[in-house]
Amino acid sequence: MNAPESADVLRQHLIDPEICIRCNTCEETCPIDAITHDSNNYVVKADVCNGCMACVPPCPTGAIDNWRLVLKADAYSVDEQLGWDVLPEQGTTAALAPAAVDTSSAAASTPDNAIDDPSPEVDTVRGSTVPPWSAAKPYVNLYAHKAPVKATVVGNYRLTDEATESDIHHIVLDFGTIPFPVLEGQSIGILPPGASADGRAHHARQYSIASPRDGERPRYNNVSLTVKRVTQDHAGGATVGVCSNYLCDLKKGDAVDVIGPFGSTFLMPNHPDSHLLMICTGTGSAPMRAMTEYRRRRRLKGATGKLLLFFGARTKEELPYFGPLVNLPKDFIDTNLAFSRTPGQPKRYVQDAMRERAADVAQLLKDANTYIYVCGLKGMEDGVLQALKDVAERHGLNWETLWQTLKREGRLHLETY
């Protein structure tokens, strides 16, 4: 049971459908499969959730952190939750009198809620659930579904070669006079217009910010995104992704509904001698571009840490930002590209490139000032973690110990989708 209050009363764990951006992080994180979803909502199974809290810190919006005191016999079922557009109010019957007390996660993690291990996420989450110690403090959830910000499209350019199948766009959104403070590594939500087949408004999709905190253009109130047009589902069948096609087809001057910003852990360290080990595929390059550009702008102000980048794409023509990237000075960023579908060449993934550069990766792994970022295809996560383990062990490091340290110190950040 969730978090038993008494024999009859349960502190039921619920997800706020109005804030949830359906990023799947909670479902992936839950160590006991207590979270499920349909095309409408992400929900918690009352009879499986044990209130362990592993899913709470990684949630980028805080939608996961909702609790209601209910009579056990009246616990909200999965089917009920799947149909919700808003969370129900806390009931006020006499039996639920403690509801007057805080029902947030702070209350849920008190010793009387039957949680054996107060920090199980250390073992169930693969990356850090805390930011680097020196990261700037992010703003999150400034704008939600009910009151999105209208941004104006000021640029929309195809990044990939016209002759290739991968259609990836660089899209610049301007917020005008509306404050929208962001940090590198954060994301925003886009509300595509229209409704799905059941008549419900489309839910928001999340996109990483590709520009630094001071704007795509320095001191402008704008952000850029790196968006891939989805034309195939994960099984390879033809489809038309709702939001990615909407974004890629936007024209200059169009207005877009934006919510967020989101994300409070996948952030860059602010101390100038910190090293960034960045590993990405495809549109996973967005946060790496943001961080790299921030460092480039700060370089003249004394940032000295190393930047080591591993970037994978099908071909050179399908690698977003190929031109600008290869033009960056070698003494600023050490860039390693891995192409998987270059005609006449063997398939090469980022993890192959990491193994080739094992000595340099190991040197960074040994340095307590190194921060690791992995972003892109979900499928790369296993391979990249395995490559880090192999490199670490080949160079005399105990990976299990190092992995825990990296996670605990906010030095290993994974964002795959």
Ligand code: FAD
């Ligand atoms: P949908 O209409 O939602 O889906 C259509 C079909 O395609 C469905 O069957 C679905 O399962 C499948 N599908 C969904 N996404 C993909 C995909 N990526 N590849 C293949 N099939 C898919 N996307 C970017 O382009 N750039 C980003 O910077 C970016 N950052 C993200 C950051 C986070 C934290 C997360 C969780 C996701 C991010 N995404 C990013 C993915 C993005 O949120 C959308 O999922 C993606 O654009 C597809 O949305 P859609 O509405 O076009 O497709």
Ligand code: A2P
């Ligand atoms: P592949 O040619 O095998 O698909 P995409 O263009 O689909 O966004 O993919 C970006 C790059 O990531 C491609 O080169 C793709 O190779 C590669 N990739 C696919 N699966 C993995 C994986 N498990 N680990 C690392 N890279 C991968």
